[in-house]
Amino acid sequence: MTEAVSTQIQLVRRPQGWPVHEDFRTEKVGYGELAPGQVRVANAFLSVDPYMRGRMNDAKSYIPPFALGETMTGGAVGRVVESAADALPVGTVVLHQYGWRDLVQEDAAGFTAVPEIPGVPLSLHLGILGMTGMTGYVGLTSIAGMKPGDTVFVSGAAGAVGTAVGQIAKLLGAGRVIGSAGSPEKVRLLTEKYGYDAAFNYKDAPVREQLPRFAPEGVDVFFDNVGGDHLEAALDVMNRDGRIAVCGAISLYNSTEKTPGPDNLAKIIQQSLTVKGFTLGGYLHLREEFGARMTEWFGQGKIAYDETIVDGVERTVDAFLDMMRGRNTGKMVVRV
Template sequence: MTTFTSTEIQLIRRPQGWPVAEDFRTAVVDHPALQPGEVRVRNEFISVDPYMRGRMNDTRSYVAPYPLGEAIKGGAVGRVVESASEELPVGTAVLHQHGWMDGVQAHADTFRAVPEIPGLPLSLRLHILGMTGLTAYVGLTAVAGLKEGDTVFVSGAAGAVGSAVGQIAKLLGAGRVIGSAGSAEKVTLLTEKYGYDAAFNYKDGNVRELLAAAAPEGIDVYFDNVGGDHLEAALDAFNDGGRAALCGAISAYNTTDRVTGPDNMANLITRGLRLQGFTLGSYLHLGQEFSERMNGWFADGKIAFDETVVDGIENTVDAFLDMMRGANTGKMLVRV
């Protein structure tokens, strides 16, 4: 019998504000003998995502808080290195939700085999061909009700979700698509790579004024990854009947101050606006539809993407924090 050891990052204390090193611990796990039905997987890439910050808090949410003393759960891709399951022979590429660890031993049911695309890394299953792409797609379609010709505004537009939103919006028939990001380099990427018609650096001034200048005829759809001043700016820019898909509010995830909402909520009434929050769990039934369309777009070369890769399981917490500070372009990943 071979031994199997893995290193994982556990949450040991609930962060107050920005997480710090002391909120986590690195643990080495010696796994017991492989049981029938189980497999051992060596991860290749681990996903760090904004939603994970919410799960570190002990507050009511759509999913339970992360338990203290356990590894942070989340998306990862890897390869089966030892198998006691006929479904997943050694060598199979798999996607799973076991999270922040370099290897995992568990029942084959907890892994999903994914087809490999020649010349491309497995990591795409963690973003453009996976949950991130699906988030962009359902936010635009089922949540915001995108219509042909709509002007769309996307905040956090150079991030993993945002970079997909702009491209998918254009492919679905949006008119003008406007994005915001936090550096001049990202703004250039938005218009030159991700299909945005206009973009601005939100650090250049007042977001309300920057958006008004970029969208002189108003916006119809807002895909919100940021919240705060971006949501407020969108409420001012909305045309009558505007719709927001609220996907994230990264501006508020790490503050301990009381966050106040938009000062212009009254626009919801006078302009007949809709704000719809969402998490992917309610829209997984659209996964098949998304995959068919995305695979087609991808095969036609219509989808661009970026990855910001950090090496080493030991750097996972730093990668997570860097992502929340906006250090990434496209998807932030840890390569194991």
Template sequence: MSENISTQVQLVSRPQGWPTQENFRTVQVTLDELAPGEVRVRNSYLSVDPYMRGRMSNAKSYVAPFGLEETMTGGAVGVVTESHDESLPVGTLVLHQLGWRDMAQAPASQFRAVPEIPGVEPSVYLGILGMTGLTAYVGLTTIAPVAEGDTVFVSGAAGAVGTAVGQIARLLGASRVIGSAGSAEKIALLTEKYGFDAALNYKDAPVREQLAELAPEGIDVFFDNVGGDHLEAALDVFNDGGRGALCGAISTYNSTETPSGPDNMVNMIKRSLRLRGFTVGHHLDQSAEFQERMAQWFSAGKITYDETVVEGIENSVDAFLDMMRGANTGKMVVRIPQG
């Protein structure tokens, strides 16, 4: 790739239901000469995440929608190749939010230097050591705090956030962790690799039936990435004082029909339950605490993670759609070939 040509993926129309290639275009942008205070970064990895679907629409939400005919923003990690700011010399590994482009150029303040970890790809900063891990941590500490001995249910457990939730829940004292996923392979992975005590395949039978069987003594904490029938199933089996962290509702994001809600909301009153929706962006004040604890767990070998890596920026839209369909295990990232 040329150092002054940036290949970028832009949103050109707002999807109705499932996004398609036609909602996007790829453009080649010639970068200006570097201005004072700016740096140029060659990206190594781009992040594709479920929350991006919300930003493709124009609805009232916690973040502004993506602009049309603008380059998709989002997490990315790369290396400084040219610098007009002494705080970020050439060769520095940096994290930023400039999204789906192979070369990024902006004022140094838009990049944050992160340490290289021997033997570990920098994509971890888009996942377990980044927003993904922080999302799990915030959910289990502030939003729906896990207590010693709790039973925890995680929906979408084989996804990037879900695999982190299962492990962090255990590290925070949960005694039983149950997950849901959409294939036999993922279910096996949850119990064999990620330490879940039990897992259910939501395609096999109604979630509320399966969860009731796997949680005969109820659940105390629910971390929801899916919504819909998973939330309903959790409301069935919550113990008194149960807490739910509503992080995602991927089951509904591409639906053009109005979903029906849980038919058992009255359990909220009967069992003194709490549900709280959240967005990690409102909890960045927990970043330092998270990074300290996660670094300890990570270096002690207590954290297992998977990545699903798609090669090439030209496959970003496919990667995003595959992730929305659940084709990934763990964090889905796009790798930009270097050199």
């Protein structure tokens, strides 16, 4: 066994508004020889995700904030290159949460072995086959209780979760699926590739004006990744006993001032709506169920996906900032 050097991205300053490169630094961290029970993993792909922006703030949330001066954690997939743990021999593909680094060395308990599927990029374990796809599945099934025939509206539909939600909704029998996106190209992609029945560009006109035209019979399920004006617009058109699964609020993450809430919250009462926020950590018991269904759909060729790939661990911050500004289609990953 040998010593090694890992390139890692660390948070050094709490962002004020939009993060900038100066909020981070790149460090070289040395690893000694493996201790018993440890493995060394060469990462293949790193994940950058919207929730990471919230963890950069020193604020109470469902998960502790990132610590200043420490390496950013988050999803990654790689391969064991050295092992002192029988359960994870050299060559095993693993998922972990050690985040933004090219090489990681930790106890084997911190890694989960995943199958290497011929012809399928390892990055999909971070996207449609992993937590991203599972987020869409859980939001539609356990949170919103989607039923066959429901009309489903998805905000931020061209992102990683949104592209998964639209497809899963159709596979579960949704009657009509509507999505919002931020460019004409993404709108076309939603209807031509991802099975959305209709989509619109939220930059063309206020969402509140556009959505009723695309949902003339109302919306039964709203899967919200954006918040703000999208939530307000959805409340206007929700059918009685409608369900809203609140997955994210990316429109608010970089705000430096308090943002006024929707002016139509009374709709929740008038229409007997259910509004429920969720994070995936409380639903990991559904991993096996999701995995079985997604593997079947994927094997049958019923799942499409896009990835936006940025090359090089040193460009992880670039990838994160581009993702936050909506410059990705599908899942944004860094190829180490």
